[in-house]
Amino acid sequence: MKTRITELLGIQYPIVQGGMQNVGYAELASAVSNAGGLGIITGLTQPTPEDLAKEIKRCQEMTDKPFGVNLTILPTIKPVPYEEYAQVICDSGVKIVETAGRNPEPFLPLFTKHGVKVVHKCTSVRHALKAEKIGVAAVSVDGFECAGHPGEDDIPNLVLLPAAAEKLSIPMLASGGIGTGAQMAACLALGADGINMGTRFLATREAPVHENIKRAIIDASELDTALVYRPLRNTARVYKNQVAVKVNEIEREQGKDMAFELIRDMVAGTKGKVALTEGDIDHGIWTSGIVQGLIHSAPTCAELLQEIMTECEATIRERLNGLLAG
Numbered sequence: 001m002k003t004r005i006t007e008l009l010g011i012q013y014p015i016v017q018g019g020m021q022n023v024g025y026a027e028l029a030s031a032v033s034n035a036g037g038l039g040i041i042t043g044l045t046q047p048t049p050e051d052l053a054k055e056i057k058r059c060q061e062m063t064d065k066p067f068g069v070n071l072t073i074l075p076t077i078k079p080v081p082y083e084e085y086a087q088v089i090c091d092s093g094v095k096i097v098e099t100a101g102r103n104p105e106p107f108l109p110l111f112t113k114h115g116v117k118v119v120h121k122c123t124s125v126r127h128a129l130k131a132e133k134i135g136v137a138a139v140s141v142d143g144f145e146c147a148g149h150p151g152e153d154d155i156p157n158l159v160l161l162p163a164a165a166e167k168l169s170i171p172m173l174a175s176g177g178i179g180t181g182a183q184m185a186a187c188l189a190l191g192a193d194g195i196n197m198g199t200r201f202l203a204t205r206e207a208p209v210h211e212n213i214k215r216a217i218i219d220a221s222e223l224d225t226a227l228v229y230r231p232l233r234n235t236a237r238v239y240k241n242q243v244a245v246k247v248n249e250i251e252r253e254q255g256k257d258m259a260f261e262l263i264r265d266m267v268a269g270t271k272g273k274v275a276l277t278e279g280d281i282d283h284g285i286w287t288s289g290i291v292q293g294l295i296h297s298a299p300t301c302a303e304l305l306q307e308i309m310t311e312c313e314a315t316i317r318e319r320l321n322g323l324l325a326g
């Protein structure tokens with residue numbers, strides 16, 4: 001399949017694995033790239049820029065296909081040396097960056113100078129248009145379905161994608177809630193040039209998370225996610241475990257003036273990491289999206305991409321075309 005995204009990123013299939021904190025290591029990124037998609041290493045999962053340089057090198061040894069690095073620019077308690085991470089990406093020869101969180105404008109001159117293409121992930125038409133205006137190569141439009149931060153507008157992809165496609169000129173990835181080939185066909189029909197997935201890649205053989213996490217995703221339905229941090233206007237969609245339920249209770253009790261201090265310990269990133277790596281699913285908060293309702297197995301990335309492409313093509317050729325013929 002050839003789209004503006006396969007052309008832009010130099011990949012076989014228009015399928016991207018979005019940045020995932022504590023998951024986007026070289027093992028997963030290289031597996032996705034070797035399978036014909038675009039794998040992405042998560043920059044800030046590496047504790048220092050030097051560690052990121054080593055992780056990129058490891059990935060380069062595991063694949064000769066293109067892969068990217070995610071740079072999530074968010075306000076953090078501990079200051080992050082973003083410029084140094086960006087410099088490492090440029091020096092390492094990586095040619096694709098997925099930015100997310102804040103406006104990536106301050107980093108664009110550096111990336112442009114080094115021939116790095118920026119795919120900016122955003123959750124609204126206005127942010128996608130702003131990203132296009134400042135010169136990113138493509139956008140990844142994350143609907144309300146997505147795992148992680150869906151923003152505060154709550155517009156699902158059935159409307160968000162065509163609304164963005166109507167106004168954008170640059171290539172667009174559809175992101176959020178996608179896990180099957182039929183959904184991919186739907187996204188292409190709505191104006192996307194490819195898809196970006198997070199949760200679906202979490203339940204693959206190569207994802208470096210505990211088997212209990214993969215099992216939890218397979219067993220969960222689309223009802224089993226929770227939106228946390230709504231009162232703080234920093235909404236995140238996470239797996240609905242005991243911690244998420246408790247956080248929601250506190251948020252309901254406290255209302256919009258809730259102090260972060262009340263939940264800080266429960267939602268600590270270190271606890272979420274333990275949940276993911278040690279498989280104690282109620283240990284902390286961990287990210288997952290409603291597409292878990294459509295995930296029934298943990299295949300290899302190569303099997304997954306083949307399955308999605310086969311179903312996508314069959315949906316276009318047989319189901320949709322068949323309706324016309326009928």
Ligand SMILES: Cc1cc2nc3c(=O)[nH]c(=O)nc-3n(C[C@H](O)[C@H](O)[C@H](O)COP(=O)(O)O)c2cc1C
Nearest residue numbers: 018019020021100146147148176177197198199289
């Ligand atoms: C475990 C996990 C961690 C994530 N961490 C990040 C992150 O650090 N930065 C980021 O930009 N997006 C992050 N995301 C969001 C994904 O890149 C992607 O946009 C999202 O998962 C798409 O929605 P889906 O899960 O429904 O496919 C994460 C998603 C998951 C499942």
